[in-house]
Amino acid sequence: MKFGFGNILAAGVLVSTSYAACPDYTQYSQSPHGPFSTGPLALPFMRPDPACRTFNSTAVEKVIQDMKSLLKDPDLARLFENTFPNTLDTTVKYFNSAQNLAFIITGDITAQWLRDTANQFAHYHSLLAVDPQLATLVKAVINNEARYVAQYPYCGSFQPPPESGLAPSHNDWADGVTVNPPVNNQTVFECKYEIDSLCGFLKLSRSYYQSTKDTSFMNNNWRAAVDQIFRVINEQSQPTFDENFNFISFYNWTGGGGALSPQVNNLGNGEPKAYTGLVGTHHRPSDDLSVFAFLTPANAMLSVELTQLASMLDATGQLRNVSQQAKVWSSRIQDAIWKTTVENNIFAYETNGFGGRYVMDDANVPSLLSLPYLGFLDKTHPAYVATRKLLLSNRNPYFAAGKNFSGTGGPHVDPWHPWPMSQISSIYGTDDDQEILRALYTIANNTDGLGLIHESQSIYDQTQYTRSWFAWANSYFAEMILDLANRKPGLILKQNKSYKPGQ
Secondary structure (H helix, E strand, O other): OOOOOOEEEEOOEEEEOOHHHOOOHHHHOOOOOOOOOOOOOOOOOOOOOHHHOOOOOHHHHHHHHHHHHHEOOHHHHHHHHHHOOHHHHHOEEEEEOOOOEEEEOOEOOOOEEHHHHHHHOHHHHHHOOOOHHHHHHHHHHHHHHHHHHHHOOOOOEEOOOHHHOOOOOOOHHHOOOEEEOOOOOOOEEEOOOOHHHHHHHHHHHHHHHHHHOOOOOOOHHHHHHHHHHHHHHHHHOOOOEOOOOOEOOOOEEEOOOOOOOOOOHHHHOOOOOOOOOOOOOOEOOOOOEOOOOEEHHHHHHHHHHHHHHHHHHHHHOOOHHHHHHHHHHHHHHHHHHHHHOEEOOEEOOEEOOOOOEEOOOOOOOOOOOOHHHHOOOOOOOHHHHHHHHHHOOOOOOOEEEOOOOEEEOOOOOOOOOOOHHHHHHHHHOOOOHHHHHHHHHHHHOOOOOOOOOOOEEOOOOOOOEEOOOEHHHHHHHHHHHHHHHHHOHHHHEOOOOOOOOOO
């Protein structure tokens, strides 16, 4: 069963239409389409024609109809209508339930990122118990990713599975890049090591179990993937030198020599690190190189997801040795975060174990702003409150503010292009109604009239943005709206009554 533009699953039957009749969503997302919302922003309707949607879920459609009737602001209702189904509407490139395989693209890049996929599906978790077909899709995603992780645990983005018949994509940024251990670019799209990618796989797995109580995803592929995750954790927690100054390297990555990707110092190993109990990473969630190896929010997410992994394994009576490892590492990492990354109630974004600290934030989740969203701490914790205040000011080198837009960005684009994602994370980090509304409408007012959430937005020119089709950002926005509908219903809904999808 192959899904793509021009195909839709209706009542269990694959209905085909002419592929040529379905526009490329990369282009489609760059122009507004009617009908337009009745609010002052007059936002367009950006869903593909039903025959061109890549997956259909009756449960998702019900949530959309519910929220359209409940939201006060018709512009917010239109944003939700566009963003909530965007992953299913546009990114299910391949799905075969018999093979238990699904290939999910990020949007305008034809590759499957472990991190992006986990976030693209995060707002659907509550629906899995009421939509068996959607649950089957998520289980197929997990199985496909388990195969990737088991073979290439240091890589974060991948090509289509060979069973799909889809041709691998060429990645110009991987040309001329040296990766050790070596990879096959027919399977791997890009092998940047980011510990949060493995966290994403764990999050998707446990969220599926929490919603369905189905343990069938814990097959041999999944168990092999989990084994490899612990291999990476053990390897990347080690210092650069052992006690006899033998150089320790389990993974290195570097470009240069004419490659589009940059040369990385120390023969592709990056800056040295000392042992702290944290787990090192080579790249950030933005796919940019780390300055220091110990990325605080990625370790926070790892600690949370290892605890969740142990709870799931204990509840199902499986892999008791893995559960024990997960508990030990989760506690060790959490202790190390509080001991080595916090000074004067301020979290560092990155540290190296030698006293080096980089106080900043990057918009991509996991970020410091998103620590409450990750489940690492409460939004009222004094260290988070102090850190959040710093990050949303000019004391954060990657915070920028203009007349119409502000937020945190990162080196992935440039310092004057903050990401809407950072404003979403800031909403998860406060209960202050005015702060929430200010951030919410900073996002809503800056879609360049397209009604979708972009990757980044210029503070100088509202018409300048990157990535018109970025499924993760759309999903994160919709997830936040649902969080407010439950946590702060009176703020955005017509009635002060909580709404939870799937109930």
